[in-house]
Amino acid sequence: MKKRKSSWKKWLWIVSICLLLVVILVFLADITISRNTKNYIYKDINQVPENKVGLVLGASKYIGERPNYYFKYRIDAALELYHAGKIRYIVVSGDNGRKTYNEPEDMKNDLIAGGIPDSVIYLDYAGFRTLDSVVRINKIFGQNSFTVISQPFHNERAVYIARKYGLDARGYNAKDVGRRSGFKTMQREKLARVKVFIDMLTGKKPKFLGEEIEIG
Numbered sequence: 001m002k003k004r005k006s007s008w009k010k011w012l013w014i015v016s017i018c019l020l021l022v023v024i025l026v027f028l029a030d031i032t033i034s035r036n037t038k039n040y041i042y043k044d045i046n047q048v049p050e051n052k053v054g055l056v057l058g059a060s061k062y063i064g065e066r067p068n069y070y071f072k073y074r075i076d077a078a079l080e081l082y083h084a085g086k087i088r089y090i091v092v093s094g095d096n097g098r099k100t101y102n103e104p105e106d107m108k109n110d111l112i113a114g115g116i117p118d119s120v121i122y123l124d125y126a127g128f129r130t131l132d133s134v135v136r137i138n139k140i141f142g143q144n145s146f147t148v149i150s151q152p153f154h155n156e157r158a159v160y161i162a163r164k165y166g167l168d169a170r171g172y173n174a175k176d177v178g179r180r181s182g183f184k185t186m187q188r189e190k191l192a193r194v195k196v197f198i199d200m201l202t203g204k205k206p207k208f209l210g211e212e213i214e215i216g
Helices: 004-038 069-083 103-114 130-139 154-162 180-204
Strands: 050-059 089-094 121-124 145-149 166-175
Touching: 004 121, 004 154, 004 180, 050 069, 050 103, 050 130, 050 154, 069 089, 069 145, 069 166, 089 130, 089 145, 103 121, 121 130, 130 154, 130 180, 154 166, 154 180, 166 180
Parallel strands: 050 089, 050 145, 089 121, 145 166
Antiparallel strands: none
8 A cells, every 4th residue: 555655656746847847848938939039029110120021920810700810910010011111022921721721812812902012912822830931931932031920929939930040030019819819829829939949959841842932
């Protein structure tokens, strides 16, 4: 009986240590990304440096039958940047992994509806992950300097990845979604930040590259 009790305590101790290590890892990944990107993220349109290209990170336009405000606010931010003369071209990068789902086309249509000419919008159909979008804007679209457009938490991660690849990325913050609506997203973000460092250690590459596309 004593052996069983001792064994149970041993496993409980091991599990507790493992959980503590996971919490520490999540905390370190989170704070490292936030601290290393704070000087490259902007929320004031007047302070954003001008860039040739803005990169809008993809999201689904709807969640079920409801509008996805992450999507809407990113489009609003892109329109704001363009009309303020802060960017001249836009790359919309998202998931088009199946015929019935096309984030780049949805983003393009809403940008055109907001007054942006079709001729300055470029579509990246293989932006399946943030890493893919950031690497592809350099490898496929030839940009070393660009402005990322997404919510603050997402901008931090994207800019961190980009700068680790030696790219001069800045982020312009779209309006964030309320805590209640965005709770699950923020929990996933914690894990996504840990995944950033795993990807770097394992040398993770984009799912697809392809032929180069000249902007402008």
